[in-house]
Amino acid sequence: MTAMSSGYAKLAHLSGDEFRARLPEALSLYVAAMNYPEGTAEQRAPMWLTHALRDGWRCVAALDTDDRLVGLAYGYRGTPGQWWHEQVRRGLSGREGDQAADAWLGDYFELTEIHVRPSSQGRGTGEDLLRTLVDGVRQRYVLLSTPEGTSRAWKLYRRLGFTDVLRDYYFAGDPRPFAILGRTLPLE
Ligand SMILES: CC(C)(COP(=O)(O)OP(=O)(O)OC[C@H]1O[C@@H](n2cnc3c(N)ncnc32)[C@H](O)[C@@H]1OP(=O)(O)O)[C@@H](O)C(=O)NCCC(=O)NCCS
Numbered sequence: 680m681t682a683m684s685s686g687y688a689k690l691a692h693l694s695g696d697e698f699r700a701r702l703p704e705a706l707s708l709y710v711a712a713m714n715y716p717e718g719t720a721e722q723r724a725p726m727w728l729t730h731a732l733r734d735g736w737r738c739v740a741a742l743d744t745d746d747r748l749v750g751l752a753y754g755y756r757g758t759p760g761q762w763w764h765e766q767v768r769r770g771l772s773g774r775e776g777d778q779a780a781d782a783w784l785g786d787y788f789e790l791t792e793i794h795v796r797p798s799s800q801g802r803g804t805g806e807d808l809l810r811t812l813v814d815g816v817r818q819r820y821v822l823l824s825t826p827e828g829t830s831r832a833w834k835l836y837r838r839l840g841f842t843d844v845l846r847d848y849y850f851a852g853d854p855r856p857f858a859i860l861g862r863t864l865p866l867e
Contacts (some may be wrong), residue, residue: 681706686795686802687741688750690811695731698738698753702727712794728820730755730791739812741795741804750795752808755816757789763824767859770848783844783861787820793832805835810866822861824850834842836860840867 693701706720706727713719730736735756741749757764762782771780790812795804803818813821825832827847848857 685807686799686804687807688744689742690807691740691742692811693738695736698731699728701740701748706749708748708751708796709792709794710732711797712800717853719732727792727855733761734758735788735816735818737812737816739808741799748796749799750793750804750808752790752793752807752812754792754812754821757784757822761789761790766850767822767824767845767848770845770859774845783820783822786818787822787861788816788818788864790821790823800831805831806839809835809839812866813864813866816864818864821864822859824848824857824859827856827858852859 698705702724703720706723709715709723710717710720723813730753731738736753738751738753740751759765759768763785768780768784771783790809793805793808793812795808821841822844823836823841825836839843839862841862844861845859846856848859848863849855850857
């Protein structure tokens with residue numbers, strides 16, 4: 680594991696209570712990393728709290744020497760009935776058929792959020808967060824969605840071996856094209 684030279688002092692798994700206690704700080708990190716308007720944090724709060732109650736939820740934080748968040752990643756086991764699961768199923772079934780959808784969606788961990796404070800990006804924190812988050816996850820696959828493009832996130836996912844599951848997909852209510860990426864677990 681890398682240390683302070685890579686932009687953080689330590690990585691820690693957060694319990695549900697620790698995550699809830701840090702929610703405002705986590706959402707402000709998210710808004711800064713994604714360059715979203717401030718109000719986005721309030722909209723997201725109930726969703727993030729709901730996510731933290733899901734089966735298999737786990738969260739890893741990168742913290743600085745003053746115990747402030749430098750980065751955060753979380754995810755949970757994907758199951759039928761979850762909005763994201765049903766959206767991806769709709770897209771995969773429509774384009775690749777039910778068998779392909781069953782194959783990817785039968786046993787996976789959804790990497791839901793991963794963000795690093797802008798001033799700390801590009802020093803390995805994102806990779807350490809992702810690796811630590813999925814380390815020990817028992818599902819066969821890890822899946823995520825990310826806006827199409829050439830972002831730093833894309834490069835990170837490609838570097839860690841994520842391949843295309845579905846490209847140029849439109850989630851209900853979002854005008855941006857997304858890619859669904861996935862790979863088998865464990866990461867080597
Ligand atoms: C995506 C994100 C989480 C990645 O975190 P990160 O800490 O910047 O990622 P890393 O540092 O592990 O990797 C980024 C780059 O740093 C480089 N790097 C890693 N360690 C390094 C080091 N010690 N010295 C120099 N460069 C290093 C990597 O090679 C990588 O280079 P590349 O982008 O040219 O491929 C972060 O950039 C972010 O929060 N982005 C905005 C929010 C976002 O897009 N979230 C994901 C939505 S799907």
